[in-house]
Amino acid sequence: MLNKIVLTMASLRLTSGTIEICAALLMLRLNQIDKALVVNSSLALVGPFILIATTTIGLIGMTDKLSFGKMAWVTAGVVCLLIGILKK
Numbered sequence: 314m315l316n317k318i319v320l321t322m323a324s325l326r327l328t329s330g331t332i333e334i335c336a337a338l339l340m341l342r343l344n345q346i347d348k349a350l351v352v353n354s355s356l357a358l359v360g361p362f363i364l365i366a367t368t369t370i371g372l373i374g375m376t377d378k379l380s381f382g383k384m385a386w387v388t389a390g391v392v393c394l395l396i397g398i399l400k401k
Contacts, residue, residue, distance in 0.1 A: 316374075317372070318370055318371065319374075320394035321370050322367050322370050322371055325363055325366055325367050325370070326363065326367065328363075329359060329360070329363040332356070332359055333356065333359075334356050336353070336355070336356055339352050340353070347358075360398070361395060361398055361399060362392050362397075364394070364398075365395070367389075368391050372384065372387060372388075
């Protein structure tokens, strides 16, 4: 039987991939650079949200297996990723 946390994480990633594919199809349908750029820019909101949600769910599933120190390091790593992604 599948672990519920792993299933939830995989479902989020599948949802993210579906959104990406739909956005690509929408860009092809619109066939205009300015509108395709708007669609592409809107995807910048989806990616970090999925990253945060998936990581949070995974960390919640591992809370009983990780010490507080290790959890702090993982959290610091996620924060560094987000700063790198979102910083302009």
